[in-house]
Amino acid sequence: MAASTDGGTSGRVRSLPLSTEEVESRFRSVTLSQFLAELPHELKILHAADLDARLRWVEPSELADPTPYLMDGEFVLTAGLPLMDDGGTADAVEAYVARLAVARVCALGFGLTPYHDAVPPALAASCRRHGITLVEVPPSVPFAAIGLQFAQLLESDSAKVFRSLAETNRLLMRSVLSPRPDQEVLATLVQRVPCWAVLVGADGKVRARAGTRPADVVLLGPLLERLFQGSGPRVELDSYPAEGSEFVVGHPLRSNRDVNLGALVIGSAERLSPAHNNIVSAAVGLLELLSRQRTSGSLAPSQLATALLLHPETLAAGTSRQITAAKDLLAQSLSSSRSAPMRVVQGVNVDAPQWRSTDSPVRELLQWRRIFDTKLVEITDYGFAAVTRLKVDEASVAEVERLGWRLVVGDPVEPNDLPAAYQRVGSLRARARATSETLRVDSVTWSVTGLLGREAGTMLAGQVLAPLLELEPERRDVLLEVLRGWLTHNGSWDATAKALSLHRNSVRRHIGAAFELLERDPNDPQSRADLWIALQYL
Structure with missing residues (x-):
């Protein structure tokens, strides 16, 4: 059997829009057996029909025909007044129960007193014939208590359903990532x-x-x-x-x-x-x-990537129309105006050496895209790189650092300067990791030692100065001190001797011994530069 939301008479059963029950945000699913189990033990079940039926509501009524006011699956409570019509004959009782059955009442609660001292046998027989559960309610249990019990059970059941829905929605959101x-x-x-x-x-x-x-x-x-x-x-x-x-x-x-x-x-x-x-x-x-x-999501990044892959010269030497189109695509990818300058940002993780998780990079990409308000993010071996229009304020830096990362924030550039800006940012990456500090290209004092970083500088010192470092401490310290002083004074014997309170010939002897051990030429500028840089990391 097939069905559709369209009209037609092709012989197939044509569907209607979803019913109110299917689309409304009600999740009532209390069964008759669940409800009966919660009722006071004084109540007596005289006949049990479909206990798995869903119970929609509990309704007290003394009308001879309450069906116009009932929904499917109701529990009707009566003190028996409707059964007294026509002298309470078996035919009158049968007609009353038949009307309840047509209205799909799932249970009838019969209250003893003030009209009846016992459940009429004709009522019990009719309920059996029509498949309606019959419950005897003693005078000690008011109808209001039964209705209140149903409301409490309904509330508890709805709370469980809502908790389940919340957990399911959380799992679905995790699945997306x-x-x-x-x-x-x-x-x-x-x-x-x-x-x-x-x-x-x-x-x-x-x-x-x-x-x-x-x-x-x-x-x-x-x-x-x-x-x-x-x-x-x-x-x-x-x-x-x-x-x-x-x-x-x-x-x-x-x-x-x-x-x-x-x-x-x-x-x-x-x-x-x-x-x-x-x-x-x-x-x-x-x-x-x-x-x-x-x-049909954001098409700008894919269009931009396609244009630059096929025409890499676009930003550097393209026509004005090509450059304008590229800038428009950049603006859409960076969530900002076309006129604003952009920055390259690189991030390194300093809290955990094995920062790369086994999960999809989608979660990580979305994180950086949100923080830097850009779709141009690359996941790299060292961490990530992004192009953004933001100035990357202190709030953004603080959020990144709380996650265990440090940044190198580039200076503002135009599109055709992005490759050079990337190189400048990359040159400071080792320093950011070594110092565990976020750096900004436009506020860094540029030097060889600053760019080299502690890790690489220490490795350089260990290799270049190895012959001196292997000496006995007393001899080693003397030679390193004289070498540092001699390089500081640009190779001047007299200035070095005065600064170190040594004789000029002693300085010559120590420098000669040091360069002999190092197997380097004291007159070679490159050797002097290497030794000077290496000494900064001891």
């Missing part, structure tokens, strides 16, 4: 809803499936065809002769412009409850969001 978001969303869906699920792309091919015995895409063909031909919010209903496919519902995934992006089809053995439909709606929304992101 997984390496395989489509598959994970479907897996979470079938864990929480008794159904199978199939996700189909706009091309009709299966993108993901989950659950036991999901229908084959060939079998889904007619349903998908109806879905893809329609427009706007809608569902398509069907039923297949296979276990777990008695109720099949197709949900379209559509773009902001109502373009078909695919469909989610779910099948179940029974009609889903309102709570389960709420979970399905959340999954449909997330899958639709993922589909939009893949196809």
